[in-house]
Amino acid sequence: MKFAEPQTLKKISSLINAKYVGDDNFQIEGINEIHRVKKGEIVFVDHPKYYDKALQSAASVVLINKKIACSPEKALIISDDPFRDFNLINAHFRKFEPQKEMISPDVLIGENTIIQPNVYIGKQVKIGSNCIIFSNVTLQDYTEIGDNVIIQSGTVIGGDGFYYKNRGTHYDRLKSVGNVKIEDNVEIGSNCTVDRGVTSTTTIGEGSKLDNLIQVGHDTVIGKKCLIASQVGIAGCCNIKDEVVIWGQVGIASSLTIGNKAVILAQSGVSKNLENKKTYFGSPADESKKVMKELAIIKRLAHKK
Template structure:
């Protein structure tokens, strides 16, 4: 527990979540934890019926559980339980109440930051020590530019956007309002494009930009390259995890989810609400349709129709991939079956050969 945490009773939690309380309404907690690690002074949750047995082994003072487990409340006598429709959402709501976010500092432009005289920094924006704001940058109001961050010349940033420590924003990038760019991300660097000349790899110019819409989150150490000609774009509402690679001229649609270590080669385009799970790899110039789901470690080399889930290398319909995997699991048994059948066939062939030999001998004797 930390100094800025609040204590709360089971009765108060049930009221805040509009949940059903079973147990002592006066039980008090001052912290939150995972169900297996929680102490009597802590709140925990179980997210589904398949996890419900974990309550018995938990020491948590209060447990938030799914509504559909209400008929099992007698299974845990003496426990304080709160039944809600969405346990994880309720748990995180109370977690923020117990430990509210630290208030935003209002430090202004640090004297230890480097801000070019031609740059414009909006009202109530914080520029932390060692940040570098280059010429002709425009930053909106209520932004936070973390320590060690570099904002390249000509970049434009909307209102209430946070760029954490040591991020690098190359020149002429556009970033919308209400965005979050986490530590160490690199936006707008030159793409990986070369041609071979006289036995050497010669870099191709990349004269495009990166344009990021409103309410976009980009995780730590993610890379978004600038366009070769034209822009790399990330549309509003998209969430990008840490360590994702987005190459030159990709066009990412609204409300996508790109999970850690996903890699998009040049000129990939996506529709709306596309999901790429961890370590998915998308080949260049591929299009992913609206609501397509690309499973973890899937390799995509052609356009994928929207509204479907895909798995495997190469990517194919998830149900088809599952059938293939089930068939592969049966291969050892099938191999044994085939070997046994081969033995039986060999035996039958020997018997048939003997019969044919006997018939031939009988015919010669009769002659």
Template sequence: MSFFRLGELAEIIGGHLFGDPDFVVRGVQEPQRAEEEDLIFLFDARALFEVLSSRAKAVVAGRGCKEYLPEKHVIEVDHPRIAFARVLARFSSPFRPPSGIHPLAFVHPRARLGVGVSVGAFSVIEEDASIGDRTCIFPQVYIGKGVQIGADCLIYPQVVVREYCTVGNRVILHSGVVVGADGFGYEWTGERYEKIPHIGTVVIEDDVEIGANTTVDRGTLGCTRIGRGTKIDNLVMVAHNVRIGDHVIIVAQSGIAGSSILEDGVVMGGQAGVTDHCWVGKGARIAARAGVTARVPPGEVVSGFPAQEHHKELRERALVRKLPKMWQKIEELEERVRKLLKE
């Protein structure tokens, strides 16, 4: 593993160092497991005791924290979690096999591979597919006919990218991702369900990351689109003709039904759902397990099912919890009324 001097790390993360700039850090660790030359992070005041009692000599913390850590070398930053991400990137990097085509891979003669591409064993790259420079195709990946994949991508084992789909630059597709499967479209004829062909595509823009076993269906006509910088967790379903904007976050086990639109900066909590043909405005937040069935205005925070403004949902939930006592009170009042009527 690499090592860095604290002065170097302070420059990398844009922080102010209180301590020895030549102190050497050899790793990043949790406070309770750290050794003297590990770097630790203080994200929350509740963890202050753990940080103080840690063997680690160097800490990254928010502005104004040095006074609480008098015995430590401290780098103060505006955003400790952003600093954490940047430091981890310096101490580690994803495994990348050497460039070249494994002898057990199949690459169609009419496929085009850029400079420094790696293709793992038992992967298949079909006719007219194009793979950009330095992209890594791990073992057991299927790349369909006419697929376009940009530069510096990581396509992990058992990913499927179906015919004529497009993947941008610096995209990460984790194991089990399926891009371009048919959408779920059928019409009842009176006797049976007739399949609606899906002849559209999928477009995944630059700097998108998609988690394991997530599916992105192709459009019926046109395309299903995922905007640049969007991050999608594991086990997410994106249906046909969905349009997802830039820098959207979608957490695990969420689902977005056909032809819905999520504008830039939307955040979906875990197990949330959006029904078909819905529109979610820029910067909206959808709480975990919420079910969106109607338009969500830009910047709105919604929760519950059907999803509504979050504070309204909280008030209603509070009233629901009072129902048993309210019901008991009603029964007592009814009994008193019956006694009064008898008198």
């Protein structure tokens, strides 16, 4: 999430009553998760196992639970609970506020776009031209939709991500303040769920087509001209490259990369990165020609005379 205007290190630290390492006026442009963080942004880390990853990321500020050495180009904010304070900073800049209207008055809607009855549209949503948004759709805050987009009934764009920290006694939610971006010529079926990024943008790339009852997790980026069949579930933080074809009821675990033009056959369960242009099958998924050989050998063993 980019701040509306840059903030100083001093100001952000004072929001959460934290000490910091760096110049008072160190400029901060936004806040983000480790998967998507860019220069100028804050990232958080609360486990020594991931300290290096955070320190070596593109982040300019690391919100961390220990004062450690770091490059002079980066600043640190020292917190006894970076997870809690990440939520506090996010809530400060994007507080959830109840909405009375079915359609927020600040929505921007392009020419020839049709909004059918009973669509809920949250604040600061942008919708391009020549779109059709069918009845009973929900578009949560900050959703961005391009031109020539079709979203069928009952689909929820921009629900909160499923991201929790186990506190032992209970789970704490990492609150979602990111958004969803749906590029031009995308079509999405009925009763799908596309979660917003926690701090970044869940994206469905230009010309991709999604069938019904599909789950797309927070911060996942789907490339251009993908074809995704019904009841597919894609977890959070995945990178689905361009022209990928995913058949029905496939599941893809979080933070995986699926190469360009990969094809994933129905009901496969993907638990590792997949290469460009290959066809996969099975749960756990592997190259389909290998899996077919495995299925054949089992049948031979079981049914031999």
